[in-house]
Amino acid sequence: MSGRWGWLDGLRAVAVLLVLYAHLTRYVFTDLRAVTGEWLHAGTAGVMLFFLVSGYIIPASLERRGDLRAFWVSRALRLYPMYLVAIAAVVLLAGYRTGEPVTSAVAHATMLPFLLDVPLVTPVLWTLTYEMVFYLLVTALFTVRAHRASAAVAIGLAVLGVVTAPLSGPRAGLVWPAAVVLVIGLGLVVSGRAGPVKAGGLLIGGLVVTLIALGQDPAHRWDGLLILAVMFTGTAIYRADQGQVGWWQPALAGTVVAAGLLINWLAELVVFDALTPRYVTRCVLTLVTFGGAFAVGRLCRHRRTPQWLSWIGVVSYSVYLIHYVLIQIGHRVLLSGLPDPLVAGGYLTAVLGLAWLTHRYVEVPAQRIGRRKRASPPPERQDGPGESPSVKETAWHG
Known part of the structure; x- marks a missing residue:
């Protein structure tokens, strides 16, 4: 993505890095991790930044x-081709096995396996489950013409x-x-008929709602x-940028959501008897990292994104899926005892090259098919108020 929306690629690059x-x-530079990990959840900050970007676009x-x-x-054309390639690579090369292969395949086909009590083929697929849930919620709201209430939805979900919290475990x-x-x-x-469309949305x-209430994995029972x-806070920011709502709405939503995250993260620390000043600071810094990165990216949106950063953002979906597949396939190499710079350099070269x-x-190629589909005359509109300006759709997340 370039020009007006290039800053989103920059944010995706920061997130995936x-x-x-x-x-x-x-696996490597573990001493550095021991220090930084005490003060920042880098992985959490990265995926939350992805979620904000998806919510925006x-x-x-x-x-x-x-x-x-x-x-x-x-x-479907944006997410599934690379999703299926990553799954196939793990199944064929990393020896993924399950006692219920058909059920596992169906769960992964829905892109909701993380909420369906099915072992993930590769761990990073958990974020795509929340991505899919967001798409479904946006669709449901769109069918009942409640999609403009993004800030209210964000606040309601946060409260x-x-x-x-904590939500129920998987069923x-x-x-x-x-x-x-x-x-x-x-x-x-997708039938295009008003009555069925609304029924499908409901x-x-x-x-x-059922899956969120009954299917939360223990890892996200506190913040699912x-x-x-x-994500809906990101949407509220977009609406304010487009002049659809006043800035007080995303400001209020962002404040409530940030407070909700801190409350639940700290409550989880209490449960694990880990409510120490250092870990409290880590929660705050993690929140500031992804929220601040998004704010800086938006403030710099009229500036040209560095080419290398933009490129990483463009291929970030492939990087996100491939990087962990390579860990699953080649973790023995990462633990081989070779010098950390050599291992890290070889790994990053492989990730970026394959990406x-x-x-x-x-x-x-799949995106080209999607663009051809979008270029064809649309059917009769299902909503009425879809007058947002054109946006180049390359967001995945996630």
Whole structure:
């Protein structure tokens, strides 16, 4: 992405580099991690920044045309090709095994496995589950014409996240019912007929609420709803940038969501008897890191993004998926005892090289198909108020 929206690529680059640092330093430069890890959750800061970026741009890509069918075709072509390549690589090369392969395949096909009590093929797929949940919620709100209430939704989710935390753990047996409801709901949504569209929106909205309430993995029982609140805060900022709402709305939403994150993170520390000044500071610094990065990126949006940073942002989806697949496949090399700079340099070269290849030969061809689909005349609009300006849709997240 370049020009007006290039700053979003810069933010994606910062986000994926934070995640790379968090995962790579488990194997090399561990002494550095021991120091920085006491003061910053780099991985958490990175994925939260991804979520803010998605929240900012994804609803705009839907409202630009008011065409739910085109939106979902575009999203599928944007996410699934590389998603499937990463899964295939782990299954074939890293020896992923499960006692219920069909159920696991169905869960991963929904892109909701993290909420369906199914072991992930690769751990980083958890963020794509929340990405999919966000798409479903945005769609549900769009079908009932409540999509402009982004700040109110963010505040509501944040308050609910604090009041209900910790949420319930995962429930077994949800995979097949969830898959059936999802297929039916999305089928109705993309039908283009007003009644079925609204019914489909309500159906997938109900599915999302059920999964969030009953399917939270223990790792995110404290902040699952707050992740979604972060994304809707990004949407509220976009609306203020476009003059659709006053700036007081995202300011209020951001304040409430930030407070909710801190409250729940600190409450989780209390549960684990780890409420120390250092860990409290780490929570604050993590929040400031991703929130501050987004604020700086937005303030610099009229400046040219450095080319190298923009490039990393463009291929960030491939980098995000590939970097952990390579860890799963080659973790023995990372632990081989070779000098840390040599291992890190070789690993990063492999990640960026493969990301360039997969972006060019997997992502770009699928995106071209998506653009051709979007270029065709849209069906009759389902909403009415989809008058947002054109946005180049390359956001993935995540």
